[in-house]
Amino acid sequence: QVQLVESGGGLVQAGGSLRLSCAASGRTFTFYAMGWFRQAPGKEREFVAAITRGGDSTYYADFVKGRFTISRVNVKNTLYLEMNNLKPEDTAVYYCAARPGVVVTTPGGFSSWGQGIQVTVSS
Helix, strand or coil: CCEEEEECCEEEECCCCEEEEEEEECCCHHHEEEEEEEECCCCCCEEEEEECCCCCCEEECHHHCCCEEEEEEHHHCEEEEEECCCCHHHCEEEEEEEEECCCCCCHHHCCEECCCEEEEEEC
16 A cells, blocks of 8 residues: 655644645555545545546535645655645644545545645634
8 A cells, every 4th residue: 555644734723724734644645536535523524635646637626616726746756735724623633645546535445545644724
């Protein structure tokens, strides 16, 4: 399986921006569709965004459309999530995930996960 390590989280004020990164190692990055998920305290893990293996198609949860952008640089084995106009309700642990083949948007469809990184948005 591919190993995933997230970075770039932290504390930001409402309206601010953060960029999360996810470094992949261990297997060929282009084998994998990639996704970002998040989990707030007391809530289930939810889909945020996903991208195809080649980066040609992206998918977003409705609550982040127009604010978040998922991208990947395959030669760097890295996935990104650019988050703008952050809101307090975006506070959560964010996870990157990988699955061989086509994109899905359910957590159960992903086989490899990072350890997660905290994003906190203050009001």
